[in-house]
Amino acid sequence: DKLPLPEGNHWDVYVTYVVSTTEVYFRLVDFNDQYWELRDNMDNFYATNSLPVSDTENTVIYAANVDDSWLRVQVLDVEDGKAECISVDHGDVMIVPLKNVHKLDHRFLSLPLQAVHCQLDELLDFTDDKQANKLLNDLSVGKCLIAEVTARDPVLTVILYDTSTEEDVNLNELLLKRLETPALPGPDQISRVKLSHIDTQGNLYVQLNGPGLRSMMRFMDGVSSHIKQNNPSPTLSLCESKLYACRLPGSGTFCRALLLSTARLKEGKVLVRFVDMGMETLVPASDLYDLEIFGKDIASFPHQAIVCRLADVALGTWTEKATSLLREMVPSDLVLLLKVVTSAKDCSPPLVAMFKRIEPNNELVSVNTSLAVALESRQEERRPKRAPLLTRLSSQSLIPEKKYEASTNGASGSSTPMAVSMPVPGPQGDAPRCSSSSSGGSVTTATTSLSELASVALNLGIPPELEEEGLLQGKPLAAQELPAVGSFIDINVTEAANPLNFTCQLYGQGSVLDELMAEMLSFYEAEGSSAFPEGLPEALLRKGHYYAGRHVDKAWYRVLVQQVQGPLMASVYFVDYGDYSMMQPSELQPLWQRFRHLPVQAIQASLAGVTPMQEDWNPVDCINFRNMVKDKSFVAKIVDKSPDTKTGVEGSECVVLRLYDTSTSIDVLINQLLAERNIVHYTSSD
Structure with a gap:
């Protein structure tokens, strides 16, 4: 039977399961004693009675043994002897062996199904936001709360309150505030950001690509439309330290601006700070409009610009040239990956590492390193010119x-x-x-x-x-010859960006490559570098050519230059390992003929039948995948092959694989394991 809901609008609830802000499940505390009595009676009954089923129906309620406890469930699907069930008293979905699913004795149907589904008021727009769902789980699951009903139809909508402290906490408001307030990631976490402003001291202002920024952009789009359509009068009486809607210089866009001083400078301009960008500038006073007429919420909304600094750049050494070079490398609309290296302390902003992806191979490049190299190159340009090559x-x-x-x-x-x-x-x-x-x-x-x-x-x-x-x-290096589609191969994964972009080697070639690496190290540390003791002459650095490259680990590798980025830097591909890096000519030598006979060992690969959980890969999911497969050996089935258009290696092929971990007594299909861990959608059984 359907659970009768209380007539009033304030209910004592126990939150059992959260999927998203629009899919929250709870039990009514008033039924708590009856529920646990039911659970005890079911455990006692099925300890001495067995009522297994061979076929199931979606509309029937069953009993399922889960972790040595008996629960009332509804079976959603059965495949390969496993039943996908939803707990009708908790709301969560689980996979259990079909042998653990039994008929539900009629005596256990007397208590109405306990799981109540609801959505959270004012948080419907965050239903697909992973951060929101994680915070909501932390704040509510397993807790007794008060639910204030704001709507019953078409979907039960509530505000949750935590009354366990001296002051009642509105969890909807708290969650919304945390989502709207941008914060840089913690240790070992990565966030997507845009670089909105660079000041003269080297302070960087970034916008976190999250729900707060999206909400603010929606707010200000509405403000801009209203001002353009209604042409209201600018604010005549200005107040220092107050937020206004201000036209962004050089555009028709309106942003929130904090008035720093009411003093009118030349041409009637005043000093403001665009709080969602970090930029301070002079604007005409006539471009300021009252913001509070659009509601107090927009004025109190958290500022979206976060200040930080690049790690390894000393305070006080920043120059206008550094600002110019960094802005040239990182346009304001480019999405970056950011990691905190040193947390903020003693009023100093956090130090960060930034990374960007560059075409044509979508490789990840360190912005910190690129800026350091570019600054060094500019210093080289100011030094006396070298003699010509001849x-x-x-x-x-x-x-x-x-x-x-x-x-x-x-x-x-x-x-x-x-x-x-x-x-x-x-x-x-x-x-x-x-x-x-x-x-x-x-x-x-x-x-x-x-x-x-x-x-x-x-x-x-x-x-x-x-x-x-x-x-x-x-003579270009030969590509690796791969078996036909349908064949099984032993591989070792050397690099892993995401499930659709990783690199592997044929396991049986490992000893041959080790010998070549040892010989290259011995050769290039001695006579192999004698032709060019200071490294490859700049005039000989060419896109599409193979070289020997000395990596930071002091070893020598076979590399293919993919792009020459100025006279002192090249983007290279490590043809035997599949990773990318930036190298200077001083780190390169010609690749001698003796090191050209072994085919290229790196094979570009992707997993069969998988797609991202969202439009793009989540950085945390990428890290988890990398930790799962990098530097590990697997058995792989080749599902498909296609020409490799990414690396520039002639004749090489990309492979689509099913990956099996055979290190335990039961073979594990990695493609499916990733789906079970909510890292991918597994869309194919090929």
Whole structure:
């Protein structure tokens, strides 16, 4: 039977389960004794009676054994011997073995179903907000509260009060206030933000991409429309430290502005701070409009701009050039990922690390590091210019004035032009080379054309016959040959951004790659770097070419330059591990022929049949996925293959996988495990 609801509007309730602000379940405290008596009677009855079922109906109430307790449930679905059930007395959904579902004895139907569904007043817009749902769970589940009914139809709508303290707390208001007040993430958490303003001292003002900012933007859209349509008179009497609606300079948008001084400066301008952006500026007094006519709530709404500073940038060292460079890197409409490095203390703002994604491969780049490199590059530009390339190379004592013998192994069959022939032969006579990926159209000239590089080679004394043998031509690294669709492979996951973007290696190739890595380390720490002791000359740094790169871990890796970002920085792809980084020419050397025979080991992959829970991947979900799979081995079934258009490696393929963890006695399908942990929607059984 349906539970009879009290006639009054204030009920004692016990909150049992929360899905969202529009799906809250509670029990009436008045029925508490009867409910627990029912639970005890069910436990005693089913301890000596067995009433299993083979088929179920959606409209029938059953008894289910969950964690050694018997509950009244309704079966929603049955699949693979497991029943998806909803507790009719709690409201939560659970998966239980079908053998644990029994017929409900008629005596246990006398008590009406206890779970009451409601939604929270003034919080309906937050139904899909994860932060709101988490806060609501923390504030209400498992607590006895007072529910004030504001509407009964079409959906029961309530305000929840916590009366356990000296002062009653309106949980709806508290939740709304916390959602509206922006706060930077705690340790090991990441937030999405936009950089709204940079002041002259290096203080950054960011807007948290959350419900508070969205609400404020809706409020101010309404204010802007009203002012434009009704053309009200500006405020004549201004009050210092009061909020106004103010036209943003250079646009027709209205924002909240705090009047810092009533003093009229030249052209009748006054000083204001746009509290939701952090910017202080002079505006015409005629652009200020009374904000309180739109309601006190909009004036008391929390300010949305949060102040912080970039970590590793010393206080007092900020310059106008730094502001200009940072704004150039980070437009105001670009969404950033922010992590707090050092919390705020002693009135100092928190220190943060910021990251942005760049095309074409959507890789994550540190804004802190990029700014530091850019500032260093500007300092380099102010130093005396270096000698031209030919002058520098010709002055090296390591270049003997004689002809060399060089191996042409593997070069004569290649038709892809390379950036340059290196002037010094290596051990065993194999000349170092910079080769391009085969996608010739994507290789762009950095500073010199191929004919100019040929001239360089001629001036360095390299015989024309060696050029004809292919010294100026490069051989791209071979792609990994993968089995057919439907095959099973053993893999090791090396990088993981999200379930649709991770990198793996074939497990059986690990020892071969280890040997190559050891040989590269030995070689490049000795004679391999002798041609260019200070690193690769800038003129030889080319997009689409393979090099040996020295990482911060002091090891040498095979890398493919994906983009040259100025003369002193390149975006590189680690072709054997699948990650990306920024490298300077001083960290690069030519990739010698001996290190080109092993195919590229990194394989771009995605999980079959999964999609994000929302429009984009939640950073916390990405971190959880990364912790689950990175540096671990799995058995994978290839569901699909397609050409790899992301990395620039010729002939490489992207694979769609079903991933199995076979480390325990029962194989676990990772695709499905992620769905059970609410990280993905699992949309396919392929």
